[in-house]
Amino acid sequence: MNLNDCHNFDDFRILAKKKLPSPIFHYIDGGSDDEVTLNRNTDAFNDYDLIPNVLNDVSNIDMSTTVLGEKIDFPLFPSATAMHRLYHHEGERASARAVEKMGTIFGTSTMSTVSIEEIGQINRGPKSFQLYIHKDRGLTDNLIERCKKAGFTSMCLTVDTVVAGNRERDRRTGFTTPPKLTLSSLLSFALHPAWTINNLIHEKFKLANIVHMTQKGTSIDKSVIDYINEQFDPNMNWKDAEYCVKKWDGAFALKGVMSVEDAKKAIDIGCSAVIISNHGGRQLDGSRAPFDQLAEIVDAVGDKIEVILDGGVRRGTHVLKALCLGAKACSFGKGYLFALAAGGQKGVEKILEKMKSEINRDMKLMGCKKLSELNNSKLIYRK
Amino acid sequence: MNLQNCYNFDDFRKLAKKKLPSPIFHYIDGAADDEITYRRNTSSFNDVDLVPNILKGVENVDLSTTIFDKKIDLPFYCAPTALQRLFHYDGERAVGKAAQKFNTMFGVSSLATVSVEEISSLINTPKMFQFYFHKDRGLNDAVMERVKAAKFDVMALTVDTITGGNRERDLRTGFTSPPKLTLSSFLSFALKPMWGINYLTKGKFELPNLQDHVDEGTNISTSIGNYFSTMLDQSMSWNDAEKLCSQWGGHFALKGVMSVEDAKRAVDIGCTGIMVSNHGGRQLDGSRAPFDQLAEIVDAVGDKIDVICEGGIQRGTHMLKALSIGAKACSGGRLYLYALAAAGQEGVERALNQYRAELERGMKLMGCTKISDLNRNNLRFRNK
Numbered sequence: 001m002n003l004n005d006c007h008n009f010d011d012f013r014i015l016a017k018k019k020l021p022s023p024i025f026h027y028i029d030g031g032s033d034d035e036v037t038l039n040r041n042t043d044a045f046n047d048y049d050l051i052p053n054v055l056n057d058v059s060n061i062d063m064s065t066t067v068l069g070e071k072i073d074f075p076l077f078p079s080a081t082a083m084h085r086l087y088h089h090e091g092e093r094a095s096a097r098a099v100e101k102m103g104t105i106f107g108t109s110t111m112s113t114v115s116i117e118e119i120g121q122i123n124r125g126p127k128s129f130q131l132y133i134h135k136d137r138g139l140t141d142n143l144i145e146r147c148k149k150a151g152f153t154s155m156c157l158t159v160d161t162v163v164a165g166n167r168e169r170d171r172r173t174g175f176t177t178p179p180k181l182t183l184s185s186l187l188s189f190a191l192h193p194a195w196t197i198n199n200l201i202h203e204k205f206k207l208a209n210i211v212h213m214t215q216k217g218t219s220i221d222k223s224v225i226d227y228i229n230e231q232f233d234p235n236m237n238w239k240d241a242e243y244c245v246k247k248w249d250g251a252f253a254l255k256g257v258m259s260v261e262d263a264k265k266a267i268d269i270g271c272s273a274v275i276i277s278n279h280g281g282r283q284l285d286g287s288r289a290p291f292d293q294l295a296e297i298v299d300a301v302g303d304k305i306e307v308i309l310d311g312g313v314r315r316g317t318h319v320l321k322a323l324c325l326g327a328k329a330c331s332f333g334k335g336y337l338f339a340l341a342a343g344g345q346k347g348v349e350k351i352l353e354k355m356k357s358e359i360n361r362d363m364k365l366m367g368c369k370k371l372s373e374l375n376n377s378k379l380i381y382r383k
Numbered sequence: 384m385n386l387q388n389c390y391n392f393d394d395f396r397k398l399a400k401k402k403l404p405s406p407i408f409h410y411i412d413g414a415a416d417d418e419i420t421y422r423r424n425t426s427s428f429n430d431v432d433l434v435p436n437i438l439k440g441v442e443n444v445d446l447s448t449t450i451f452d453k454k455i456d457l458p459f460y461c462a463p464t465a466l467q468r469l470f471h472y473d474g475e476r477a478v479g480k481a482a483q484k485f486n487t488m489f490g491v492s493s494l495a496t497v498s499v500e501e502i503s504s505l506i507n508t509p510k511m512f513q514f515y516f517h518k519d520r521g522l523n524d525a526v527m528e529r530v531k532a533a534k535f536d537v538m539a540l541t542v543d544t545i546t547g548g549n550r551e552r553d554l555r556t557g558f559t560s561p562p563k564l565t566l567s568s569f570l571s572f573a574l575k576p577m578w579g580i581n582y583l584t585k586g587k588f589e590l591p592n593l594q595d596h597v598d599e600g601t602n603i604s605t606s607i608g609n610y611f612s613t614m615l616d617q618s619m620s621w622n623d624a625e626k627l628c629s630q631w632g633g634h635f636a637l638k639g640v641m642s643v644e645d646a647k648r649a650v651d652i653g654c655t656g657i658m659v660s661n662h663g664g665r666q667l668d669g670s671r672a673p674f675d676q677l678a679e680i681v682d683a684v685g686d687k688i689d690v691i692c693e694g695g696i697q698r699g700t701h702m703l704k705a706l707s708i709g710a711k712a713c714s715g716g717r718l719y720l721y722a723l724a725a726a727g728q729e730g731v732e733r734a735l736n737q738y739r740a741e742l743e744r745g746m747k748l749m750g751c752t753k754i755s756d757l758n759r760n761n762l763r764f765r766n767k
Binding site: 033034036037040159160162163164165166168171172234235236237238240241254256257258259261262265278283284285286287288289292293383 | 390429431435436441442698701747748761
């Protein structure tokens with residue numbers, strides 16, 4: 001199997017599984033506890049059916065939309081995810097280039113392995129920075145300042161990670177601190193020599209944005225879980241969020257909002273968007289799937305703030321369904337990460353192309369020429 | 384696999400399966416008929432979603448709750464279960480000490496293998512006694528007196544075992560009366576020599592809370608099903624329950640209430656709590672899961688007595704959901720029994736610690752700092 005054989009999410013996932021040492025694959029692939037929420041995130045879309053219209057002249061389709069202050073070519077963008085160089089030696093360089101080429105927003109994580117400044121040079125398109133509030137407030141300020149200088153176009157504050165989720169696959173595979181080399185994980189690294197060699201011969205793995213600020217998190221041998229629990233501030237509150245909104249003074253999203261109440265507060269503190277997300281099922285298992293919760297939030301605040309759906313998106317039709325319920329756009333993480341692992345920049349370009357052409361085809365099959373024609377009359381909940 | 388590899392309910396179950404002779408494992412693991420209710424008890428939690436709140440400042444979380452006027456540090460406790468020394472030679476001693484360490488309630492069964500007096504001398508944290516209503520009224524009175532003298536805090540009358548459930552796994556494995564040594568059960572005992580050695584060398588197996596009165600219940604060779612069917616009084620009525628309640632004169636609960644009507648009558652006869660339970664799916668198969676029925680009961684009596692959700696709980700998030708609906712606390716048997724079988728007191732402590740960690744993490748991710756912050760606004764019922 002190679003990149004030419006990858007036609008959908010599952011194919012990229014299978015190729016990524018082949019290429020990555022198992023602890024790393026399972027770090028992407030896994031969710032928390034029993035992975036009930038992880039599975040529901042995608043299953044939720046299947047409880048709703050699309051109702052197409054016919055004979056509507058669909059020779060020209062406009063898939064563009066404006067979200068987070070930027071016009072993008074199609075209503076899907078990669079959400080910010082951590083540590084791309086773990087998945088491919090070019091890391092965020094590969095994904096940032098691919099995303100610019102495809103004309104959508106690139107999300108950069110606080111825990112990126114390429115620096116804010118370098119991303120700013122590589123990718124001249126719309127860029128969003130994903131911010132965590134650290135106990136050390138100087139670090140948060142510093143990140144915001146640097147993003148401004150580097151030309152980032154929006155800021156996303158993650159609010160669903162006050163404590164790390166219980167990712168049991170990581171415990172078993174040894175994706176932990178210090179790296180627990182079990183017989184099987186050792187074997188797995190040995191069986192994926194290309195990954196291991198690339199990881200060794202290219203520059204040292206580091207969390208490029210925070211490497212100067214903290215001794216923690218500078219090496220793969222500090223696990224993400226420990227980093228979250230030690231560095232992020234569990235006392236983070238609305239005042240802190242408001243402070244960041246003011247300091248950034250531009251398009252600002254809260255990522256991980258799930259309740260109407262919180263979406264309303266996001267408006268009050270001056271956010272321009274909320275990202276409905278449960279962190280890809282990696283945090284609170286048993287929590288509601290974004291798509292299940294979308295209508296409630298759109299109905300309450302959709303006319304005042306951009307609502308973005310994140311989580312479980314694997315198909316163009318998933319995006320269409322979310323837009324029917326009133327989402328402005330969707331974002332996804334696992335899909336493009338598997339593609340990155342499977343084929344670097346080419347892989348990410350390929351999955352974005354696939355998703356874009358699916359959305360295009362599905363729009364035509366729905367009889368819709370532009371995104372604003374999608375609405376909840378074209379969607380039926382099956383029960 | 385060993386205790387260090389146990390991160391969740393399923394892991395403990397697997398380790399218990401490895402350690403126990405199969406008839407004993409299946410006695411814990413099995414349930415009635417087709418085990419539909421048993422499975423629904425857990426899967427019911429997955430039809431309800433949590434909706435978290437954010438930016439609440441959640442560094443310190445208080446998991447304590449008050450049930451039967453006793454403050455416990457965790458919103459769940461060890462439900463009374465029978466025959467614990469069958470599962471690990473320390474039996475109730477191990478579970479009681481672990482419960483004390485976490486300052487939560489410890490439930491002791493009528494069919495416990497350690498006496499109420501010994502439990503009482505062993506731990507000073509809240510204790511509940513689970514009462515079976517026997518045909519022999521002298522036995523009933525004597526048990527009441529002994530439990531009172533041993534200073535237990537709560538008396539819970541089990542009302543869902545008026546006759547034994549149809550536990551087909553027990554019929555097949557030979558966990559029956561007299562013990563049916565099939566080839567496979569014989570092999571299974573032979574293949575777990577440590578269990579056999581501990582069983583034979585660590586003190587005689589007995590039912591000390593009953594043994595002065597009955598022969599039937601003192602030996603493993605009477606099955607639990609037989610015990611229910613021959614020893615317990617099937618004519619037990621609301622009158623009897625009311626009498627027991629006033630005879631006890633303290634906190635009194637009915638264990639196994641499933642209807643609103645019965646919950647209301649429990650209030651009327653002076654109960655201070657009820658356990659919404661179907662006996663872990665081990666009695667009436669096809670009966671409703673406690674979590675499915677919880678809201679209805681809480682709505683009717685939740686402001687008058689403590690409603691406890693029991694059955695199917697395997698995760699901290701399951702407890703969060705039950706507490707959000709209005710349960711005062713949760714309880715479970717398998718919740719700690721597999722861990723007991725896996726590693727005695729150390730196992731139970733590890734299990735309790737994991738549930739506590741899951742609850743604390745779940746509370747933070749929900750944006751809640753105390754149990755009373757949880758409510759139904761934070762839940763969505765998916766299939767309604």
